[in-house]
Amino acid sequence: MLPGGFRFGTSTAAYQIEGGATEGGRGPSIWDTFTAEPGRVVDGATGAVACDHFHRVEEDVELMRRLGVEGYRFSIAWPRIQPTGKGEVNAEGLAFYDRLVDTLLDNGIQPMVTLYHWDLPQALEDDGGWLNRATTDHFQEYAAIVGGALADRVEHWIPVNEPNVVTMLGYGNGTHAPGKTLMFEALPVAHHLLLGHGKAAIALRQAGATSVGCANNHAPMWPATDKDADVGATKLFDALWNALFAEPMLFGRYPADLAEIMDMYTHEGDMATIRQPLDFYGVNYYNPHKIGMAAEDAELPWEQLEVLGYPTTDFGWPVVPDGLRELLILMRARYRAALPPIYITESGCSYGMGPDADGVVDDQPRIDYLDSHLRAVAEAVAQGVDVRGYYTWSLLDNFEWAEGFTQRFGLVHVDYDTLVRTPKKSFEWYAAMVAANRVTRR
Numbered sequence: 001m002l003p004g005g006f007r008f009g010t011s012t013a014a015y016q017i018e019g020g021a022t023e024g025g026r027g028p029s030i031w032d033t034f035t036a037e038p039g040r041v042v043d044g045a046t047g048a049v050a051c052d053h054f055h056r057v058e059e060d061v062e063l064m065r066r067l068g069v070e071g072y073r074f075s076i077a078w079p080r081i082q083p084t085g086k087g088e089v090n091a092e093g094l095a096f097y098d099r100l101v102d103t104l105l106d107n108g109i110q111p112m113v114t115l116y117h118w119d120l121p122q123a124l125e126d127d128g129g130w131l132n133r134a135t136t137d138h139f140q141e142y143a144a145i146v147g148g149a150l151a152d153r154v155e156h157w158i159p160v161n162e163p164n165v166v167t168m169l170g171y172g173n174g175t176h177a178p179g180k181t182l183m184f185e186a187l188p189v190a191h192h193l194l195l196g197h198g199k200a201a202i203a204l205r206q207a208g209a210t211s212v213g214c215a216n217n218h219a220p221m222w223p224a225t226d227k228d229a230d231v232g233a234t235k236l237f238d239a240l241w242n243a244l245f246a247e248p249m250l251f252g253r254y255p256a257d258l259a260e261i262m263d264m265y266t267h268e269g270d271m272a273t274i275r276q277p278l279d280f281y282g283v284n285y286y287n288p289h290k291i292g293m294a295a296e297d298a299e300l301p302w303e304q305l306e307v308l309g310y311p312t313t314d315f316g317w318p319v320v321p322d323g324l325r326e327l328l329i330l331m332r333a334r335y336r337a338a339l340p341p342i343y344i345t346e347s348g349c350s351y352g353m354g355p356d357a358d359g360v361v362d363d364q365p366r367i368d369y370l371d372s373h374l375r376a377v378a379e380a381v382a383q384g385v386d387v388r389g390y391y392t393w394s395l396l397d398n399f400e401w402a403e404g405f406t407q408r409f410g411l412v413h414v415d416y417d418t419l420v421r422t423p424k425k426s427f428e429w430y431a432a433m434v435a436a437n438r439v440t441r442r
């Protein structure tokens with residue numbers, strides 16, 4: 001049973017749904033550049049149109065009204081606000097999000113806004129992107145602009161989405177934009193994203209924001225065996241994926257195993273800047289990882305292994321609802337009083353079902369997934385973890401980064417040719433679940 005006032009929501013991100021990539025004064029982002037390079041995206045897709053949300057705000061908010069959610073997490077495209085990432089502000093861009101926020105509030109839906117969900121203005125990447133410490137100052141300026149325009153109406157703020165994914169996939173192994181393959185040389189990016197988080201949190205509060213948090217991708221790490229080598233490799237990957245971002249935000253220090261190397265990029269006062277008080281801690285959860293020691297000649301000392309014995313989604317990801325309960329219990333044990341209330345800012349699954357002859361999208365596996373993960377949250381709450389809400393990924397099928405349109409995470413099916421939206425069976429289930437919970441909580 002979920003606690004009173006538990007928030008049910010849904011999440012998206014700008015580059016994955018908006019489209020309108022060259023409209024409304026928007027400048028190019030690293031994902032526009034990356035997707036234009038052949039072979040970067042499995043189906044050659046780009047976010048140039050995506051779900052065309054840029055022209056369908058009212059329609060999509062109406063879907064959320066029907067869904068009955070009380071919260072909607074979305075991101076703001078930095079290049080739509082500052083086409084070159086610094087200086088001049090694009091009023092048309094601000095007006096777009098102003099209208100979106102007002103439309104949500106008119107429909108009883110509270111905005112949760114992410115400032116950075118991976119679409120860095122290309123002009124900043126040309127100057128080094130997140131490898132360049134100066135980007136953290138531009139990010140602070142951008143946060144002040146957006147906060148100044150929207151802080152009077154936005155409930156929750158998230159400066160950076162999943163800094164670990166940006167560091168490892170964007171700058172470490174190059175499978176995401178900007179496509180750099182720096183491996184461990186990507187670690188300055190982690191420091192600058194954390195510094196950017198802190199500086200943006202300061203700017204948002206100065207602009208009147210009353211609730212600032214984060215959205216970190218976390219996962220339980222399961223060693224392949226209890227051999228020292230596998231346990232050691234797991235400990236290292238756990239530090240890099242989980243602790244490297246949580247501990248600076250919550251404790252103002254880097255995890256012991258990584259402190260020496262991160263110290264190289266840390267200037268006087270940086271850790272205090274990073275450790276801004278958080279009103280909530282956003283957790284993006286998908287599945288546990290199984291880790292083993294890699295071969296001697298491998299580039300990285302760990303290898304990710306298949307988590308066997310569980311059903312998998314169409315993305316090949318294992319479905320492990322108890323992993324979410326385990327993670328929440330682990331985080332409370334690790335971070336204790338430093339951990340503010342938690343929101344599940346992303347949780348969801350990819351299944352490719354489309355409309356049948358009658359136009360029905362029967363995605364029962366998604367219903368089972370959401371139901372089992374919400375039960376896992378309820379169990380963690382029953383064991384004393386303070387979880388305040390669950391924002392499912394995602395409202396709409398959308399552009400799944402390097403997987404393009406091949407992976408569908410939405411409660412709503414999107415036909416990428418006609419842009420027709422078709423609520424799936426899971427949409428109806430989620431709406432009924434939200435309504436039922438609202439009744440029992442009264």
Ligand SMILES: O=C(O)[C@H](O)[C@@H](O)[C@H](O)[C@H](O)CO
Pocket residue numbers: 013016161162165217284346393400401409
């Ligand atoms: O967690 C992430 O990687 C991102 O925040 C989302 O943008 C993804 O689309 C989603 O998670 C499915 O992979």
